[in-house]
Amino acid sequence: MDRLNMTTEWLTALFLAVMVLLIFIQIVSRLFFSVSFSWTEEVARYLMIWSTFLGASFAFKYGAHIGVEVFVRKMPRIIKNIVQIIASLASLAFFVILISMGWEIIGLSMVQTSPALDIPMGYVYIIFPISGVLMILNLIDVTIKSILHNENDVTNEVPMD
Incomplete structure (x- = not known):
């Protein structure tokens, strides 16, 4: 998992760097050359979507998701x-729905193309x-690491009277 998360982190960082570069190019070209590239905004938007979803996946590693x-x-x-375990099962159900509905959306959107890049939206x-x-x-x-950690943690035991 560490290798997979590290790869995902590097890919996310690359996407963010490319996104910033594209937005910078768009600003400079508009400001100094009065030229606007329609594809830069679209690519930056798609990179933001991908970065958000990839970042959400490895945020588990750092415990960065909201919890009480x-x-x-x-x-x-x-x-x-x-x-x-209950929280993990609820999350698992949501992720299974995300996968299932994601495949449906991909199937429906492969005939729709993006405005500037003219690529099937299913790729996005x-x-x-x-x-x-x-x-x-x-x-x-x-979940496994957390449960194993809780098993080894004797400081939180409720004293028996």
């Missing part, structure tokens, strides 16, 4: 594990199932 941990941290180990939307699979893999990895 204040109550969970005070729970006994077994309850923590149960809450973690293919990030939905890709990120769904990456998120499932990261979810499994993080």
Whole structure:
């Protein structure tokens, strides 16, 4: 998982760098040369979409997704594990829907082309199932590590009277 996440991080960073470069080119060409390239805005928009979905997939590694941990941290180990599994199953259901609906959208949008680049929009939307699979893999990895960490954590045990 670490290698896959590292590759995803580098790809996301590359997409962000290209996006910034394209927007810079667009601004400079418009400001100094009164020339506007329609394709730069479109490519930058698609790179932003891809960067967002790829970033969401490896954000699991860093625990960067929103969560309410204040109550969970005070729970006994077994309850923590149960809450973690329930939350993971809910997330898994969402990611499966993302993959399923993503494939539907791809199928429907392969006949639609983008305005400036004239490429099938399905190529843009293919990030939905890709990120769904990456998120499932990261979810499994993080859930297993979290449960194993909770099993080894004896400091949060509720004392027995």
